[in-house]
Amino acid sequence: MKNLNTYLLLFIALIVLSCNSNDEDCCANPESPNLVIKFKFDPTQERLDNVGQPSTIPDGNAAQSPSVNRMSANYIEFAPNAFTLLGEGEIIFAGDETTDGGDNAINFQNAIFAGNNETFITVPLSDVSAGSYEWVRVSLAYQEGEIEFLLNSADIIGTIGSFVGYNTYITSFDLNGSTIDVNGNRLQGFWAFEALGFSTQGQAPEGAVTVPNPLFDTSPIPQGSCVVTGQFENGLTISGNETEDVVVTLYFSVNNSFEWIEINADGKFESSAGETLVDMGLRGLIPYVGN
Template identity: 65%
Template sequence: MKILNLIMCIVLLGITSCSDESINEPIGNPAPEEANLVIKFKFDPNQIRLNNLGQPATIPNENAAQSPSFARMSSHYIELAPTANTLLGQGAIIYEGPTTTQGGEEAIDFQEAKFAGNNETFLTIPLSQVATGNYSWVRVSLAYQEGAINFLAADGNEYSGTLASFVGYNTYVPTLNFNGASFPINENKLQGFWAFEALGFTSQGQAPPGATTVPNPLFNSSPIPQGSCVVTGEFENGLTITGTETEDVVVTLSFSVNNSFEWTEINSDGKYEPQAGETLVDMGLRGLIPIVE
């Protein structure tokens, strides 16, 4: 009996000891989640329409235009610039898309591209990866646009079709698929290449070199290479990254799609009539306003 009582005491002592250790053990707070920089896209048909110099632009008399309803868009490069004199590439580069030489010269790899629709997030990166500082401008090199446009058919009725347009400097396109249509390309395409599908009908073509509008209000102090589609926009009150942020910083890149699809008019009725020989001449976005939310 004495031996049995001794064993019970030892067991109870062990349980009490373990319980005390667990009770007195400090409970650590979970590590706080890291704050991010979140980049969203917005496509605004009412935003001011600009030309290559970032000035208000009208539609030439011989052309007509409409505002596409974009479903998605892709960017190849995003950079924050401190001042108007910051040259391209000398700011804080926060995103660069993948490239490939599969088509010969180095080109944007369309197969690996990131996409976002209207009011959707394109990029999320930790703020610790963004250099601290004050930024006044953002540069965005666009690569691809896909959306609906209206056209007048030979039967006299208006329909909606889908336009896919490549605005990057050079893009390797394998097979392009949208709306059930398939375009086997398998080669590099320069800025201005486009494909169109409507009612089962498909077509493709190439806009003239330099025809794609790329608004850059810093044309004099910080030029961009022709054909690069680096659209530049100014923060209204700047963007400051301190490195001590505890909450996400959300920046919406509001792109002007105000009459951004422009074509040559043969029948002066303001309607796109591909069967009449009216051809696309400009698919460039018409401005960029970055908004810090």
């Protein structure tokens, strides 16, 4: 029995020593690499219109660059070229949708969020088809941030939450500590505003939300969606043999993306004077391979 115990101990020791070797196939497999999608919001990035051209603020309107705290997307797709139609590229992410409110809509209660320089999703690279991609499409769903406004001659900071997806089913949501009850579907352009413990909500005009798409001529997007399109400077290649994570950072332009109709021509948003929000769409997308 003593000899048996000695042999057993020697056997276990050999296993431990072999598992400390450089053999990657021994005892455990190394972690598989991932595709990491991050968000960044840039107030200095170029301000674009619906077809991806530089845009100025229309006469009679004013705008400011909000400080975005968090954002949600409902769809991310890599497109090989400018002629790849929406839905025919490599779909990286598709968010939860529901018909609880009637028509099909984004399910806000199950939305995923990310703040500035934060990771939105992580996807195993083994789930991404190998290939070369020139463009990325992102269907935006919700954005939330702080804006400045004028109230009784005082400059105040308020919180704006804007639903820019094609249609969103919302039960309720928290906006800077205030609960906004909806319990239904809301089309693109629905917004809520909170300041000093008070809240209000409204709806931007149909078609007012800017959605930059430089591929307007070759790959259009449906009216009322919020599929923002951007081009990789040097493309993105997935070989299928990666050993490390691939990080793609999506830089979104918030350059004067909060736009309203001016009543008092002072460049300050004053809802109490009847000034109304007309556009809260992000103003461009630049995808970058790396942090």
